[in-house]
Amino acid sequence: MSQVMIETEGLCKHWGGLKALDDISLTFADKELHSIVGPNGAGKSTLLNLLCGTYKPTSGRILHKNEPIDSIKPYAFARRGIGRSFQKTNIYPSATCLENCAIAAQRYMGGSFNFLKPRNKEPVLLHIAEEALHKVGLGHRKDTVAAAVSYGEQRQLEIAMVLATSPCVLLLDEPMAGMGHEESALIIELLKQLKKEYCIVLVEHDMDAVFELSDLITVMVNGQHLVTGTVDAVREDPRVKEAYLGQGDEVY
Amino acid sequence: MLFQKRSERLFIWIFFPLMLMMPLFLDGNIFYINKLSSILIFALFVMSLDYLVGRCGLITLGHAMFYGLGGYIFYIIAPQNEAVNFWVYTFYICVISAAIALIVGFLVLRTSGIYMIMITLAIAQMFFYYFSDSMEFGGIDGVFLYLKPETSFLGIKMFDLDNPTHFYYLCLFSLFNTLVFFKVIMASKFGRVVDATRENPERTTALGYNVFVFRLASYVIASALGAYAGYLFSMQYGFVNPSMLSWQTSGTALVMLILGGMGSIYGAILGTFAYEGLHYFFEHLTEHWMLFMGSAIILMVILLKKGIAGYIEKLLEKRS
Known part of the structure; x- marks a missing residue:
């Protein structure tokens, strides 16, 4: 496994009594595409918002190249090369x-x-x-x-x-949301190129894209970490099937 | 090119030559020359407010505080019985008011939107009551400045501020320079970030910019220029009074700004002239001029969504 870019240790985010994230410990390696999937409300976007500094964690640590970064200012995340895209289009119209x-x-x-x-x-x-x-x-x-x-x-x-922004880490929040099939194909092709250069954390609902692109997949349910593994391992995991894929024929 | 829009160039080519020739038309009518000077001064003030409100998206109801402070700082630091140098004191006043703006901005810019309106208003009112209640600054009547500064620069006496025509040209010159200054910084790399912070502060932070610092810098620049306008005003009639820093002054400036067209910078000049023109017209028509004035402004705001500047832009676009 190549160099670890971002690491979380026991990351928690509570909104009052709601545990949006509960004790998440993950590592994201350079030149790998690490997808985070899970049903709605699993805490994927919250995790991304913590990784890019928009929210401060309730407890736990975030390490970037082995340095703790959870107490730095939000804009300082981008200066360290942690770039993010937004779920809702967020540009200068x-x-x-x-x-x-x-x-x-x-x-x-x-x-x-x-x-x-x-x-x-x-x-x-x-x-x-x-x-x-x-x-x-x-x-x-x-x-x-x-x-x-x-x-x-x-x-x-x-x-x-x-x-x-010349980043080293890309945090992509549903880059394919609301896209047509051809446009999605373009983004998938793009991400394949990009993952050769960057550490990418991808939150995405399009499971075909996730399976096609990911080196590692993390499945989250209700703010908790369920399993992390390769595409095949996650696909075969019975817990994942039960929690996420097996609830019906519906694909989220 | 600095002035990119056609409407802008058209305005500048018409307005400034016209204003340059104005004293010839008025033929030494001191009342009108003085009137025009004070409109030009206020246009400069409105322009600095336009930069804050229109370009930086920072809505303030306390900008008149700096207008008044420009006058009071001048009164405080200038010796009573000696004519000071205009250029040196321009520098002093800009620096001191910038320092005050740095402190005030540090507090005020932590908020935004309606909260910022309220807190700027509150701070401006604090200054208002301080000056209107204090004996040494003459209370509500204000204070007189008996001597006008002299304007020699490198030993050359440039003009005489006691002469209304000279003073008029100084105001026109200041206004033109302020316009160019704002256009330069708006077109600069700094201006790029300012535009970004106005349009989408969240994204700008995500790109790694410290939005607060850029807002603070803009606030300081606009405040220093607002104080410069107040300094000119206090020089014109030789007095300073607390009404300069009252919230009505801020409010009037905002109305002029909205009339002229926010964010266009040159619209500030249009707005000030339109407002003062309406004021003059209705005042001579009836005693209840405020009633008509208010109605006229409401109508104009409804009809001209982007102010007079926006209307001119639209007209020119249609024709081309």
Whole structure:
């Protein structure tokens, strides 16, 4: 197994009396795609929100490259290279696609307190932003206002923005939610490429995609960790079948 | 190009040459020149508010606090019997008010939306009552500034502030510079992050920006310029009084801003002139001018959703 990028130790998140997450200990390795699945309300998004610093854990620790990061500020997570995409499309709708990525890229390129330098006169930064757009197949949309592109393209843009921050860990919250079949296929292809370079944590409901992409799958139920294993191991696990797949013919 | 929109360029090409020639038309009519100067000063103030409200998404009802502070700081730091240098004191006033804005902003910017409106109002009212209750600042009557600053720079006397026409040009020059200044920082890399923090602060944090710091910087810049406007105002008639920092002043500025079109910066000038124009018109028509004024503003806000600037933009778009 390659280097561990993120590790959680006994991570808990309580909302009042509700245990949204209960004692989760997981490791996420570099250059692997680790999926987190589970029925609605299993705590997948909560886990992701803890990993990227949006929420503070009630107890437990998060380690990034063996350093505890649970007490740092939310924006500092992104500076360490932990980039996330959102379940609900979360972009800058009035800016162009290129500008969306340029905002992302400017964080580590620096100069955000440069009051004089015109924002559109920095070829290196714009090149990085453009490259991120090309990676997700949005190169032709760079000058279109983000609100005007299709929903699927906004989802792609969402990922492009994360890539433009030059991350080492990608936390993807349902990148395929609400996408058509062809668009999903595009994202699956993209993720296959990306997992060669990054540590990816994927929360996704599309089980075909999850089985196709994952190196490891973690199944969660009611805020608790059920099982972690390879695709085949999880598929055969009777507990998973009972808790998640076996409740009927319905696929979540 | 700095002024990207056609409406913006059109406005600048019409407005500034017209204003430059205005003293020729008015032919030394001091009343109107003074009136225009004070409108230009207030437009500068509204412009600084537009940057905060329209560009940074920080709605404040306490911006007049800095307008008044500009005048009071000038009164406090300038010696009584000696004409001070205009440029040096401009620098002092901007720095001191920026320092105050840094402290106030540090408290205020922890909140947002309606809470921010309330807390800015509360802090502004604290300053208002401090100055209106204090004996040494003349209470509600305010204080007089007997001497106007002299304006020599590197030994060259540039203009005479006692001369209304000279003062008028100083105001016009300041307004133009402020407009260019805001356009430059809005187009800069800093401006990119400010736009991002307005449009989607959550995402901006997720991208690794400390949103608070960018808001604070913007707040300090806008406040310092608001204080500069107050400094000019206090110089014009040679007095400072607490009504400058009352919430009515903040409210009026917000109305002008909404009339002109939020976020467009040059709309602040349009809004101020439209408001003052309506005011002047109704005041001479009837004693109950406020009734008509209010109705006119309500109508304009309903009809022109994006203010006058937005309306002009739409007209030009249709034609092209």
